[in-house]
Every structure is written in structure tokens, then in C-alpha cells.
Amino acid sequence: MLFGILIDRSVIKVVIHYPNGQARPSHQLSKPTILEGNKKSNFANRGMRFEEAINQSNDYYLSRNIAVVHKKPTPVQIVSVDYPRRSAAVIKEAYFKEASTTDYNGVYKGRYLDFEAKETKNKTSFPLKNFHQHQITHMKMCGNQGGLCFVLLWFSTIQRCFFYPSPLLVSYWETSQRKSLPLGVIEQNGIEISLGIAPRIPYIQAVDAYIQSKETQYGK
Amino acid sequence: MLFGILIDRSVIKVVIHYPNGQARPSHQLSKPTILEGNKKSNFANRGMRFEEAINQSNDYYLSRNIAVVHKKPTPVQIVSVDYPRRSAAVIKEAYFKEASTTDYNGVYKGRYLDFEAKETKNKTSFPLKNFHQHQITHMKMCGNQGGLCFVLLWFSTIQRCFFYPSPLLVSYWETSQRKSLPLGVIEQNGIEISLGIAPRIPYIQAVDAYIQSKETQYGK
Numbered sequence: 148m149l150f151g152i153l154i155d156r157s158v159i160k161v162v163i164h165y166p167n168g169q170a171r172p173s174h175q176l177s178k179p180t181i182l183e184g185n186k187k188s189n190f191a192n193r194g195m196r197f198e199e200a201i202n203q204s205n206d207y208y209l210s211r212n213i214a215v216v217h218k219k220p221t222p223v224q225i226v227s228v229d230y231p232r233r234s235a236a237v238i239k240e241a242y243f244k245e246a247s248t249t250d251y252n253g254v255y256k257g258r259y260l261d262f263e264a265k266e267t268k269n270k271t272s273f274p275l276k277n278f279h280q281h282q283i284t285h286m287k288m289c290g291n292q293g294g295l296c297f298v299l300l301w302f303s304t305i306q307r308c309f310f311y312p313s314p315l316l317v318s319y320w321e322t323s324q325r326k327s328l329p330l331g332v333i334e335q336n337g338i339e340i341s342l343g344i345a346p347r348i349p350y351i352q353a354v355d356a357y358i359q360s361k362e363t364q365y366g367k
Numbered sequence: 368m369l370f371g372i373l374i375d376r377s378v379i380k381v382v383i384h385y386p387n388g389q390a391r392p393s394h395q396l397s398k399p400t401i402l403e404g405n406k407k408s409n410f411a412n413r414g415m416r417f418e419e420a421i422n423q424s425n426d427y428y429l430s431r432n433i434a435v436v437h438k439k440p441t442p443v444q445i446v447s448v449d450y451p452r453r454s455a456a457v458i459k460e461a462y463f464k465e466a467s468t469t470d471y472n473g474v475y476k477g478r479y480l481d482f483e484a485k486e487t488k489n490k491t492s493f494p495l496k497n498f499h500q501h502q503i504t505h506m507k508m509c510g511n512q513g514g515l516c517f518v519l520l521w522f523s524t525i526q527r528c529f530f531y532p533s534p535l536l537v538s539y540w541e542t543s544q545r546k547s548l549p550l551g552v553i554e555q556n557g558i559e560i561s562l563g564i565a566p567r568i569p570y571i572q573a574v575d576a577y578i579q580s581k582e583t584q585y586g587k
Contacts, residue, residue, distance in 0.1 A: 215508045217468050222440040223458065238443065241458035248437050252472060254481070257513025259474035288435045293477025 197266045197301045201251070204346035208255075214351055216253030216260060222246050248285045249296075255354060259294040261286065262313075262350075266301035272327035273300050275320060283320050286313040297357070299340070299350055300333065310353035311337040417486045417521045421471070424566035434571055436473030436480060442466050468505045469516075475574060479514040481506065481533075482570075486521035492547035493520050495540060503540050506533040517577070519560070519570055520553065530573035531557040 198218070208214040227240035249263040263286075265277040278298075286296040296313035311328075315336050319328055338353040421438070428434040447460035469483040483506075485497040498518075506516045516533035531548075535556050539548055558573040 209508070212508065212511060215505070215512050215514070220440040220442040220464075220466075221445075223443050223445075223461070225441070225443075236463055238461040238463070239459065241443070241461055243456055243458070244440075246440075254479035254509050254512040254514040257479070259477070259479040261474070285435070288429070288432065289474050291432060292435050292474040294435070294474040 197299075197303070198250075198264060200347040201264050201299065201350075204348045204350065205251075205253075207346035208351060214253060214255035214260070216251055216255070218251050219246070219248065245279075245281065247281055249282050255295075255351065258358075259289070259292075260354065261289045261294050261296045262298060264299040264301070266303050268304050269327070270302065270304050270330075272329045273302070273333065274327045276326065278316070278320070283317055287317050290314055290317070295354065295358070297354075299348065300337070302330070306342075308340040308342060308348060309333050309337040310340055310350055310357065312357060417519075417523070418484060420567040421484050421519065421570075424568045424570065425471075425473075427566035428571060434473060434475035434480070436471055436475070438471050439466070439468065465499075465501065467501055469502050475515075475571065478578075479509070479512075480574065481509045481514050481516045482518060484519040484521070486523050488524050489547070490522065490524050490550075492549045493522070493553065494547045496546065498536070498540070503537055507537050510534055510537070515574065515578070517574075519568070520557070522550070526562075528560040528562060528568060529553050529557040530560055530570055530577065532577060 202218055205214075205216045205218070208216060222244040223238075223241045224244050225238055225241045227238070229237045229239050231237060249261055251264065252259070252261040254260065263278070263282055265273070267273050267277065289296045290313055298311050298313060298316055300309045300311055302308075311333055316328070319332075338356050340348060340350055340353050343349050418438075425434075425436045425438070428436060442464040443458075443461045444464050445458055445461045447458070449457045449459050451457060469481055471484065472479070472481045474480065483498070483502055485493070487493050487497065509516045510533055518531050518533060518536055520529045520531055522528070531553055536548070539552075558576050560568060560570055560573050563569050
């Protein structure tokens with residue numbers, strides 16, 4: 148008997164599959180990695196994930212015609228599909244694929260926005276291991292095309308959120324020997340985002356401030 | 368015995384599941400819908416899908432720093448995951464979700480690009496049933512934010528490909544009583560794309576022509 152853990156947004160239940168007739172008690176299951184909607188980082192003391200708070204903020208911006216930003220679906224390689232009824236296809240075997248881009252993109256006042264959201268429990272610096280080479284490469288290429296790219300950094304322990312421009316992150320990634328980005332550097336070069344109610348993470352304010360600072364810098 | 372069809376880019380094989388011990392011969396399987404990489408529309412007489420040709424074109428543009436455009440992953444609701452080894456998570460139950468956006472977006476020369484690619488076997492018009500309300504709504508909202516939105520239309524029988532601006536499609540969708548967009552209208556208001564080798568579908572040329580026509584129109 149092989150047990151698989153069904154994880155949904157609201158319920159966790161256990162079902163039984165019989166792939167080979169071999170018994171496998173539930174306590175022998177390896178630890179499942181955490182799925183969308185199930186991770187609890189106690190975001191801003193409301194039991195909400197950082198990612199979920201961003202998605203809510205995107206919904207807010209979308210519903211008010213402020214910006215159109217969506218999280219990209221998790222890339223999955225589908226291998227096997229069952230069709231118990233014509234209307235309901237059930238994916239029976241699939242694998243997680245590595246994404247080739249960042250998680251979020253969209254359009255705001257004619258500008259292409261592209262960002263990644265990451266969190267850490269650290270208090271004094273942001274570990275660079277949170278980022279992957281393909282994300283850095285993607286942000287670089289989008290920046291070369293004139294896209295506005297950044298990362299949203301969430302320090303869950305000290306409850307602080309920052310907008311940090313990708314060009315500075317890329318530069319630090321490529322030149323620094325350090326394995327993390329010090330909070331002092333983030334405070335100096337990033338833009339702190341004060342959490343709100345609606346939207347929860349008003350990152351568009353930071354985007355505006357960033358655009359203004361660039362226009363001032365280049366005298367546009 | 369329940370048979371499921373495993374579909375991969377390169378191989379098709381049959382495996383056996385034992386969900387309930389009930390026998391179900393393979394000839395009773397309902398017809399599987401066609402998965403990514405497996406559909407043959409004989410695109411440009413090369414046995415290639417239209418979508419695949421666009422993905423190749425995106426790869427071409429990406430590798431030459433011309434534009435950064437990616438197809439969004441198919442949205443999937445993951446319900447059950449097995450962890451036979453710590454390194455290899457296997458999705459055992461998942462369902463297709465309806466996308467809330469179009470399939471492609473990205474950045475080109477500072478502009479936000481957003482498009483959907485569709486094909487028809489019709490020879491004289493493009494059936495509007497190929498589009499869904501959520502795609503129309505999304506294109507409208509992106510357009511309101513200053514994004515450059517369009518559709519790529521492929522007439523597989525007559526082997527002709529068109530760039531058609533979303534604002535015109537949205538307008539036709541909302542005002543016309545007809546269920547399809549006549550080829551004559553597409554020829555008049557769209558931009559025909561001559562197929563190439565690299566890239567296979569040089570849609571960026573059409574984007575350039577469209578930008579130029581808008582700038583001429585508005586005297587920018």
C-alpha cells in the first residue's frame with residue numbers, strides 16, 4: 148500500500164494508491180516539500196505567506212486598473228493524463244521543471260515590470276542562495292530590453308520589506324565575494340515598503356519612486 | 368486494470384495502474400486530448416506545431432538579445448505529490464486550470480508585449496470561438512496600461528500567418544454579430560508575416576511595422 152498525501156489549499160487528506168501492492172506505512176514517507184498555499188511564514192503576523200500577500204496586492208492593482216501583473220504558473224512537465232470522463236482530465240504523472248524566468252511580470256503605465264519575491268529569516272543580510280543563475284540571467288536580459296526589473300525582499304523575523312533594483316543585485320552577484328547582501332546595503336540602495344491593508348504590499352509606490360529617482364538621475 | 372497513456376516529447380508508452388482492481392481494456396479509453404509537443408498541425412509542411420514554431424522564434428530572439436518573450440507554463444492545480452526519493456517529487460494528481468492571461472508576454476525595446484497564438488483550418492475567416500472572454504479581458508487591460516497586445520493567427524490550410532492588433536480584435540468581439548473574423552478584414556487591418564527559417568515566425572518585424580504605423584498615425 149502506498150500512501151500519498153493530498154494537499155489542497157484548505158484540506159489535507161490521505162489517500163491510498165496500489166501501484167505495486169507493496170505496503171508502505173505512512174510514517175515511512177519522506178518529508179513532503181511545501182506546496183503553494185500551504186507554507187506558513189506567518190507573514191506580518193497574519194499567518195499569510197509573503198507570496199500570497201503579493202498575489203493579493205496584484206489582484207488589488209488589477210481590479211483598480213493600476214497595473215496588470217500576474218504570477219506565472221509553476222512549470223510542470225506532464226507525462227501521463229487520464230480521462231475518466233470527457234470533461235475531466237486528470238494528470239496522473241508530472242514533474243516539477245525549473246523555471247527559466249522570474250515569477251512575476253506584467254505592465255504598468257506602459258512599462259514592462261519583472262520581479263522575483265524572496266524571503267529570509269535572517270536579520271542582518273539577505274542570503275544570495277535564494278536566487279538562481281537563471282533568474283539573474285533573465286533579469287539582466289529584461290533590463291537590457293528596457294524592462295523595469297527588481298526583487299522584493301522580505302525579512303520575516305524583523306518584518307521589513309524592500310524593493311531592490313535588479314541591476315544592483317546583478318552587479319553584486321557578479322562582483323561580490325560575499326554570500327549575502329547586507330541589510331545596510333539594501334537600506335541604502337533599495338526602497339523600503341511599508342506594509343498596508345489594501346494592497347498588503349504596495350510595491351507600485353516603490354516602482355514610482357524608483358522611476359522618479361532614475362528620471363532625476365538622468366535628467367529625463 | 369486501468370491503463371494510462373504516458374505522453375512525452377519523444378516516446379509514447381503504456382503503463383498500468385491498479386487504482387481499484389477493475390479491469391478496463393485499452394480500447395475503452397476515451398480519446399486523449401493532445402498534449403504539448405504532441406499535436407501535429409503540419410505547420411508549414413514541416414510537421415511542426417504553430418506553437419512550437421513560435422517558441423523557436425522566441426528562442427531565436429532571446430539568444431540574439433532582440434526580445435525577451437516566453438510562453439507561460441500551463442496552469443495546473445496540484446493535488447497530490449509523492450516523494451519516492453528526496454530529490455524527485457512526482458505529481459500524482461493534478462488538474463488543468465483555466466489561464467487568466469494570454470500565453471505569451473515579454474519585453475521588446477522597453478515595450479511590454481502580450482499575445483496569444485491561434486490557428487484554424489478555415490480558409491476564409493478566423494472563428495472567434497478560438498478566443499475566450501478572459502483572454503479578451505486581459506488584452507484589454509494590458510492595452511489600457513500601454514502594453515502592445517496582439518494575436519498571431521495561423522491559417523493552416525492556406526498557410527498564411529497574420530499579426531492582428533488586440534484593440535481591433537476586442538472591438539470586433541464586442542460589437543460584431545458575426546462568429547468569425549473574415550480573412551478580408553484581417554488582410555486589411557492586420558500585418559501578414561512571411562514565414563522564415565530563423566526565426567520561423569518573424570513576428571517582431573510585424574511589431575516594428577505596427578509601432579511605426581501607430582507613430583505615423585499619432586504623429587509621434
